Amino acid sequence: MNKKVPLLVLSALMLAGCSVHNTSINDANEQLMTIGNTTYTKGDEYTMIKKSNGPALVIQKAQEIIYEKEVPVTDAMKKEAQEQFDQISQANPDTETQLKNLGYSGKDEYIEKVLLPSVQAEALMDKYFVDDQDTIESQYHPSLAQVVQCEDEENAKKALEALKDGKDAQEVAKQYAVDSSSYKGDETLVTTNDTALPTRLINALATAKKPGVMDEVYATDDDQPSYYVAVLVSNNYDENVDQIAEMLGSDSSLSKGCLVYYLTKYNFEVHDQELFDYYKTNSPEYLVTRPDLTETASETD
């Protein structure tokens, strides 16, 4: 065998390693305008669009594909989008003119490109709470409960006894709850977002075998502890999913979690080097075909 062959193969591989792929449009050389000695082409404009808005536009296109797969447009969604537009145009009679100035052909295009996707996004978020139950349960430990924050340990013990005797939590709260507290025995969804509550209470509620009075007084872990007693109403995820979706739907980390979940489900893959590099630096969690990068992103969240 010729001794030069391995060297040639290695050299070719090294050169391949240095090459990157950036996309272009088909008629990139078509001229848009010539100002004196400067000519701009469609390719020039494409580069600037890709660099200024490309990462967001590609994710937007990906979301449209996800919506189509997961929550396709229904008549009810169309009606909701139309109602949203009616509200906008009632509040601002110049809406249609302003839309045309922005570049939309008119009301219908605005509804189709902006309002309907927004309605679909809400529907997708609701669906996400069903589809990704395991992640949400393990991250937020949701449960429906009546929690009473008491003045001190002694009052908390008395409150616990009263609950065990069958007294209603709101009644108990009237006697023992801290006046300024937001935990006064009302039925509420408890999650890890309730940072005021003791973590042990949140975990105990989420893992309790059956509804009822929680068997102990829970105290926060600080110098001036707060004391809580609670009654678990339900920690059945399926039963509570609507309330969980309503409460956590606006959580920004869940919006991102929702997007990443469906990008993963549908195997989102980037084929443009500049876009890849941008996501790698700014949103590595989107690069779902590269678990080494998405893991780094979740570690730094």
Next chain:
Amino acid sequence: MSDLIKDNWFVILIAVIIIAFVGYFIFDSNKDNVSAKSSDGKDVLATLADTDITADEMYEDYTPFDGNLLYNMYRNAIVSQSVTPTKEMEDEAKSLENTIRSRVSSQNSEVYKDAIEAELASYGYDSYDKLYDYCLMTVEQKSMNKKYVTAHFDELKDSMKDSKARIVRVIKLEVADPENLTDEEKKKQENIDNAIDSGTFADAATAFSDDATTAAKDGLLGYMDSTSSSSSLGVDQSLIDQALELKEGATSDWIEVQDQSSGVVSLYKVHVDTTDLEKIFNSDDDTVQDAFLYSILNATPGLEVTVLEDSAKKLDIKFEDKAVQEKIENYMDQLKGDAE
């Protein structure tokens, strides 16, 4: 064969190490390289659920909304061919570029750099390496605007006649308690009052002001008008309100002014140098000139576009794509407030 290996074991070992090293290098330099893909002859940006998102699709989706970008590209070409940069302009552009670059290196550099690059692209510059070009364009456009406003000052100054435009100087007196001055503070206050009465406000500021920045410029705080805000000038609103109340040549009584960042209250004397628009426009101080120029541009919607159109007349301009021409003209009409 085994004899060959025995005789050359060291060479073979080195060869294996080199191959392993090169192999790792190839793997490492390739691992972040994306694979190219095309669909019906079109470059694919990304795929999802076996659906291709093509470059052409993204371009076509965006172009209905590209009026601003096209205008910026058009503006860049006109400005760069209408102004011959002087050494001062190049220095100013370089200084602006250095300020931005130093922010990039002092912050989370890659994220910040990406953000700057995206911003530059929206202004019509296709890479971070064009930062200087952008900075030079802004300096050149300022010079172009200045030249136009100078030539049309008599008609444009009307837009500023009710603006309370003025050049303001200040003297700061740091005190422990503005309500109960110490003997030493009272003495210094008296000295300042005497210096203002017997000489000029500028001289008194240089000699006595506790604000080193303005004291170094004869007490000059800068240009001010009715649109000035504490955030744009970096001083408390009470000082601005006081300065806008004064007539030309007048000096205020001692007023209490709270520092924006420290919250410390000091005593100030405020003086209005001039309210004469021509004097302001021809001020010796560059920052005053620039601030007044921006105020004139802001007071006349679309004036910057008018200046650009004036320069465009001197260039050979051809729109190969008529839709582009229409979008740029519509966008300029919007800037001038002429849109439907």
